[in-house]
Amino acid sequence: MFTKDIISWMVQSTKSTKFYILVAAIAFSLAIPLVVGAPFLIHVLTLIALFTIYASSWNLLASSGQGSLGHAAFLGIGGFVSSLLAINLGIPPIIGIFIGGVFSAAIGFLIGLTCVRLKAWFLGMVTFGFAVIAETLVSQFDEVTHGILGFRTPLLVPSGLSFYYFAVLIATLSVFAIYFIMKSKIGLAFRAIHQNESESRMIGINTVKYKLYAFVISTFFAGLSGGLYAHFLRYISVSIFAAGNSFKPLMMSVIGGLGTIEGPIIGSIIIVAIDSLLPNIDKFLQPALSPLFPAVSFVGPPLRFLGLGVFLVIVVIFFPKGVSSLLHKIHNYFRAETKKANNIERK
Amino acid sequence: MIDLSTLILTLMWGAAIGCIYVLLATGLNLIFGVMKLVNFAHGELLMIGAYMGYSVCILLGVNAYIAVFFSMGIVALIGIAVERLCFRRVLGSDKLNEIFVSLGLILIFDNVAVLLWGGKSKRIISPFENMSLTLGEVSISYDWLIAVVFVIVILIALLFLIKKTKIGMAMRATSQKSQTSMLMGINIERIYIFTFALGAALAGAAGVLYGIIFPFNPYIGALPTIKAFAIIILGGLGSIPGAIIGGLLYGIAEQTAVISLGGIWRNAVAFSVLIIVLVLRPKGLFGEKGE
Structure with a gap:
């Protein structure tokens, strides 16, 4: 039954353009280190992959109408659990990050209950x-x-290019998982709850159950990304719980496009690029x-x-659906143009 | 374990801190009651108010307590700008949008303050620096007492405004049913602007009082907002007496926790109170109507 569902999702989703864009994005992210090999850029790209997971997890929760302002808690829990397990019990981080995710989801369940x-x-x-x-x-x-004071976390996979590919792998799997969840009946229930909770309760959606689902799934991925983040930075301290880390996924999702699958990806590219690349122009700004x-x-x-x-x-006021809605508009515009051209040819 | 003088001091400190929170919470509550809008950037208005008080004190060389009124005026103007430019445009759309706009405003205010005043801690020097009233073993700084008096005066003026004047009546009508009050000939857009300006002015006053008692930097805004929130929820949404009692209770609870558990618990206590109240009594301790 469940596997059949998954297969039917897959068949359905391969028909949409979005699916191909995702595939193209993955191919692009795999190929890009071959073009730009500088370690700093690999570092930035890895951060983008990590924040994609984190922002997508936030976005999933927000798609059910629950805007969390404290997602850093789950990022931190995932990071701490995975790093502490590796240091104290010698559990390899590659398993630890998933344990961290599960632990974070368990806490998320309790928070979700409240x-x-x-x-x-x-x-x-x-x-x-x-x-x-x-x-x-x-x-x-x-x-x-x-x-x-924080401590040094053990190595997950060798840093640099191999960590980047590992992060892209996990990010791809997570984004796909979230994509299928959002496309499924669960995702539909999330959106219904977001639009009108009492009405969706009226038509028979168990809102409490679905809101908890959203919490557990979202906090699992947040914890997973936290583990990856801690092992990527090779250092973890309480500063991971800072409000800035809670607001980042929010900004990424909102700027990219709330409730869409591509939004957090676009948003994390924009925000991480601003965070990491713009400091380079500070030298020129400073004297001026x-x-x-x-x-x-x-x-x-x-x-x-x-x-x-x-x-x-500006994004919230003028493009409430984020940057990705602009891309949709451009896409639709070109599609309309080609249709027009085809019609003229036919005539 | 705790002797009497410590207890009295804790209560006094709690009440004084609580008073500042009460001002902030009342402003937030007013805006929420009338506009059904939650301004997460309200604490940022407090921070801007503190800096305005600081600058007015330095530039004009006036008494710190006169700067309160300057700061109220300036922050009210900022509030009007914020309402017209930002919140007006998302009012009535998805509730999450209001949160996002507030977060954007937090970033804007914080960093404008950093650019204008720098990131270092500042303090407003009051004319009663280092003077205190001594009663037996307990000594209370004059600044604390004046802060409490100020808050009481402002709150009485506010209650008079809301209960006795025409615009206050219009505000109450709008908070009950905005569409019907529009039909009754109330210009609710003007009421919204007035309410937001009033709430901002209260935050501005709270800011100067905060700046006289504590050192401040551009990042102090976030926690008072959340404490104000906890107070509103404690006292019941839209209820000003509730906010006053909630604020005093909260301030005392916070000070007690700091003294008995240690300083790092100061903020965690705020949220524990908030979460417990929300889970047990989502409508607040004294709230009649709720979300």
Whole structure:
């Protein structure tokens, strides 16, 4: 029954353009290190792959109408569980990251239980609060977690190109899994709940159950990406719970396109590129702008965050469906044009 | 274990911190009640208010407590701009959009503050620096007492505005049923602007009082927002007396936790209170109507 479902999904989804775009994106991501070999760029590309998983997991939760503001909690739990297991029990990180994901999903289930009755901002507050509580607990039990100073995490796969391919593999699998979930009846229920919870309850959707599903699946992938992130950076501390890490997947999903499968990918490319590549132009900005802002020693970072904030507000106000909706518009425009051309030829 | 003077001090500190939170929470509650909008960037208005107070003190050389009024005016103007340019456009669309716009605003405000004032901690120097009232073993700084008095005066003025004036009546009508009040000839867009400006002004006042008591930097905004939230939820949505009682209770609970459990628990306690209240009584302790 279940396998039949999966097969029917696969057959159905191969008919859509999106599927081919995804395949092309994977091929592109596999080929790109052959073109640009600089270690720094590989580092950036790996970060994009990691944040794709993380942002997709957030996006899945948001597609059920639950906007988490504390996803860093699950990122951190995944990272800490996987790294601590590897250090204390010698469990190989390649298994550890999945254990971290499962552990994070278990915590996510408990948080989800408290959150299912809450809406929009209450949920945001509680999840944000949970990230702060997680940070406090990890600092409190420092003898176990070594979180305050942080510690060096063991190697997952050799860093550099092989880590990149490993990250792309996990990211692809995760994105596909999330894609199939979003395409399935579960995903339909998520969207129904997002649009109108009481009506979807009326037509027989068990909203509590589906909201919990969303929480568990999303936190599993968040924990998985957390494990990968910790082993990628080779270092983990309580700073992983910072609010910035909670807001990143949100910004990525919203800028890319909320509730779409390609949105988090586009968003993570944009945000990680801004984060990692723009510091290079700081050298040129600094002499030009520092006389204007005498109070700050480095003009670059605050300007960048300011730009991101403005960008986020503009996207939400003017393109509520994100950058990917622009791409859709362009795609539709060209399709309409070719149709027109074909019709003229036929006449 | 805890002697009497520590207890009194804890209560006093809690009440004073609570008072600042009450101002913030009342503003947030007002905006929520009338516009059904949650401004997550409200704490950023507090932070901007603190910096405005700081700059006014330095540039004009006025008394820190007079700067409160300057700051209220400036932050109200900023609030109007924010409402017109950002929130107006997403009002009534998906609730998540309001959260996203608020987060964008948090980034904007924080980094504008960094660019203008730098990232280092600042403090507003009050005229009563280092002076305190001594009662037996307990000594209470004048600044704390003045903060409490200020908050009480502002809240009384606010209650008068809401209960006795025409625009207050229009605000209450809009908060009950915005469409019907539109039919009754109330310009609800103007009410929205006024409400947001009022809420922002309260945050501005809270900011200066905060800046007199604590050192501040551009990143202090986030936690007070969430504490204000916890207070609103504790006191019941849309209820101003609830927010006042909730704020005082909350401030005292926080101080007690800091003294008995240690400083790192300060923020975790806020959220534990929030989560417990939300799970047990989603409508708040004193709330009548809820989401």
